[in-house]
Amino acid sequence: MTCSSFGKCGSCVLWEIPYKKQLEMKKERLKEMFSDFDIPEIEVIHGSDEHFRARAEFRVWHEDDRSYYAMRKRKEEGRGVIPIEECKIVDKAIYEVMEPLLKEIEKNENLRFKLYEINFLSNSKGELIVTLIYHKKVDESIAEDIKKLKEKFPHIDFVIRRKGRKYVFDKNYLIEELDIDGKIYKYKIIENTFSQPNREINKKMISWAKRWADGLKGDLVELYCGNGNFTIPLSENFKKVIATEINPESIEAATFNAEINKRDNISFMAMSAAEFSELKNSGFFKGYDLKNVLIDPPRAGLDDKSRKFVNEFDNIIYISCNPETLHRDLKTLAKNRKIKAFAFFDQFPYTNHMECGVILEK
């Protein structure tokens, strides 16, 4: 892939390295990082190296009567942001709308003045939620300007944010459809709550986890379930599922997603992983056959209470976006378990970030 922002934008730090080489390099890095564990061959799972991001955030740079998208500078250039002409990692729907949208905003001083950031969220049908974040007082009068914008971009719903306030035109969510191994799953994905950034890799991650869940006996507990991204397809592999997550809005979406996918064996709960782990001694899990757990924590990995709880299950499916905290957690979890599979999912081409999947069995 080539991009006119390569070498200027601080996001794609691996811009000089051909994509195939990046994959080899990251695999080697993981092999070395996890060399103190007995891991099988690392399975490398990748997708396209361009137009892969289904969500993206850009700062806005104003100069005279022009406005530009901006990204943080490369580390070597110091702090701050620089204007960019294009971003090739965002998916086609976002890429195609970026320039014409900003041109329209430029023409309207009310929409342009003190516009600080623009966020994009897309689905596979090419529908979008665009969030405009302001550093000024915004009131309902902005509705007229958004209405005009919507006439030009009917496939976009707009959310306006400024400190403590939010205006939604007309909705703040999309319905995403994912084809996992030939079956379509539907998801409500809500603006400003977590959704997997790389749609193609997400589908492959779900398929991978589902493959390893196949044949497991007992019920499933899931921590950090988000909008039910893994929960819904994996619930087909188990009799009963309890899935938890700290963000109530994500749990609301997950509950809705279970309904539209006709899954009736899942109980969702909005609580932190640590709080949920404490229920272990309360008799709450009576009636559940607690053998399997799926975890997909944020970069910080597992806290002490959750790690202790997870360590009581026979089978663990660990999806991680941070190999360092994964390594720390495996020091506990791999002590009495075999690492049956280790996958590297390249969710973030051109960056040093690495997403991994690990299957552990007692």
Ligand SMILES: C[S@@+](CC[C@H](N)C(=O)[O-])C[C@H]1O[C@@H](n2cnc3c(N)ncnc32)[C@H](O)[C@@H]1O
């Ligand atoms: C990497 S995301 C994974 C979400 C989901 N599994 C998916 O595939 O979309 C991590 C999730 O953990 C949630 N989270 C963050 N801290 C948490 C905590 N302490 N306890 C429970 N959930 C937490 C976030 O809200 C987020 O939805």
